[in-house]
Amino acid sequence: MVQRLDLLDPAEVARLGGIEIVAEGVVEGFLAGMHRSPFRGFSVEFTEHRAYQAGDELKYLDWRILGRSDRLFVKQFEEETNLRSMVLVDASRSMAWQGSPERLTKRAYADRLAAALALILLRQRDATGLVTFDDQVRQVIPARVKAGQWTRIVRGLLDTPDGQGTAAHAALQRLTALLARRGMVVLISDLLFDRELALAALRYLRHRGHQVVVFHLMDPAEVELSGPPEVRFKDPESAVSVVVRPRELARAYAETVRREIAAWRKACRRHGIAYHHVQTDMPFGLALRLLT
């Protein structure tokens, strides 16, 4: 029985090979399950006619209709260029964490998800690029649709080491300069940074007309607190630590996480940003489906 890799446990899928193999396998399975392309790309396809008005350019007149019916109509098109997509992957140190050896780190999950997403977009002939960042921008691969782009993106992911702190707003600000034309921006991050600063940058992208999608990546162990009776938890980025008894604090912690997710979701919705909460045990196919 042939299994669809997009619906398998990410950790198990990751054992099959490198990012390319995993991403291709996931995309194959994902597309096989879809009746049509999930993303409605831009093209030069005709969409409708309308009556000519004074001032319209004459090159859009439909001469065939004019010849048959002696009436003036102009042709309208949806877009003249392909979609330009940029995938932003958070490579901060907090992303290199896994709550269990049985699961992928957040970074590994993010890399595979980004590679699969890029492959889908490139197969649709959409220009796709990559930005990796931690406390500064590490890799920038401009959006292209030419052959070998996906390989460059994968190479960019592999060449980005685990960083230190996170400064998403800096990466997003730089991205605005890279995206002169409207397009789609996909942010894959654990969002462990200042929400207001990041939202300011995302709002700016949205203001520029970009479609913005946020994947809030979390390890299941970050959602449900557990551990020894008493433990000192240390933030690998800031080295801030706190001694807690997980069993005592579990309920309050879960409530805090729930509020944080809700706050992100609410803020994103207010600004027209798509927000998706993804845990690293979620099959890649389900995560990709969130975009449809």
Added chain:
Amino acid sequence: MSFLHPLALLGLAAAAIPALLHLLQRRIPPEVDFPPVRYLSAAERESARRLKLRHLLLLILRTALIVTIVLAAARPLVPLRGGGAHQPTAAVIILDNSPSSGAIVDGAAVVERLRVAARSSVARTTSADRVWLMLCDGVLRGGTREALLATIDSTRPGWLRLDLVQAIERAARMVNAQPVVGREVHVLSDLQRTAVASGQAVVPSGVRVLALAPGRGASNRGIAAVTVSEGAAVIELSGATLDNDGTPQPVPVTIRIGAGPNRGEIAARGLATPGPEGSGGATRAAVTVSLPAQSLAPGWWVGEAALEPDELRADDRRPFAWRVAPPARAMATPGAGSFVAAALAVLQAGRHIIDGRDVVISGGDLPSSPHAIVQPPDDPALVGQVNRALGSRGVPWRWGPLSTPGVLTSSERAGGGGLNGVPVARRYRIERAGSGEEGTSDVLATVNGEPWLVRSGSVVLLGSRLDTAWTALPASPGFVPFVDALVNRIVMGEAEVAAAEGAPHVEFRTRGTDTIGATVFGPDARESDLTPATAALVTAALGGKGRTSVLNADRFATEGFSGTRRADASGILLILALLLAAAELGVATRTR
């Protein structure tokens, strides 16, 4: 509060375990990377107060749980007022069955009421207790509870007076020496004021003295003493002899003389007149009844004086004894001195002696008469000669060198209190020579603790001459009675009639076939005073406030052994421990 297993209290150190664990756990927690620390910090800030309260509550609950379990293991005993077993107790039950306990009050003998209370006290003892019973004889009787109960049941009013102050001290010392937790002295007495008048008992700390409050007092009149003098019986009375106006009342007295078929009875109704002070400073009235001295043959006679019956029968009659004897045939040698000669003349005039040589009083020589009273020689050079004569006659006493002046201290047999305190300016020390027969040698008076008047057989030696240059005795009022006693009794080896406590009867002292004295037994005169002491006086005399309680019958029954009455509280503590454990479980799980 005390504990059956006090060593278990060492486990209280375990109460520190929760706190120690808390501290140790906090010191070495494992360190784990956890990116969303910011969420943890926020959650902890919001829960900090609740968590602190929870930790404190858990710490208290766990510590209290351990303390409670340890205390339960130590088997704590808490004092109880009501029921419950008492801890091992040493107790002395003083059942005062002195003669006064035979008084009839409210239709019953006082001793009956005391026996009931004593029985109750003994009945409440357990096999772990150490119990003694003390009656009026002052003997501490141990034994099983059944044996003591049997003794109590068979107790009747006795004839001995019980000094409660001394009895309490003895009892307190006894119980205080016992290695038990409780120490009590139960005093069941009519608490006569005369029984607690001898001072204040010293009761060790930790000894409880519980005294049954006395019942109603009763009016009583009794015979304190009977003496025969100058052919008349003097009956000293104790108790009420005056009417409400203080006027002496006629007191009917019956005198019976002799025994058996020779018994005669004299009914007299004497007027109670104020007499000499008796024991305790009370003035006794006396009734004097003339005896038919002329018709009585020489020898020892026994009589009995009796009053009309009243509430206390024990002191309503008292025997007495006296000796009817012919006057001694006595004379003095010229060397005996003028004072002796004058005294003998007075005695002869009063028909106390008649002239004869049965008894000779000499001065410096040893007469050959059957009975000799010898004064030291005026010339010290003659002392050795007389000493040799005494030695040849088998007298074990000698005159030694002149000794220090002093005052006389005499026994009853030498004239009683009449000699006491009389100054002696000059005297020879009377020394014992060799070993004489103890029974025939008596020291009758001393000066500075050294013999001054001694008797050996039929010879009496004086340390001083009966002259005012040697002693003030010849110039004192007691000189003639002293000489009378010398010639009529002392030199004859007779003893005074002595008095002793006991059932009324007379016992004679004999030497060979001769009767040389008598002892008259009867109750102590102080037993006739039935006035109870006040509670304050009893408390002060029998141990003091805080140690002694005077209780009515009901409280006496409940307070007995209550000082050590304990209940095992371990059950309650275990229940409390279960509740604490449930609370701990609830707090620990509810807040997770």
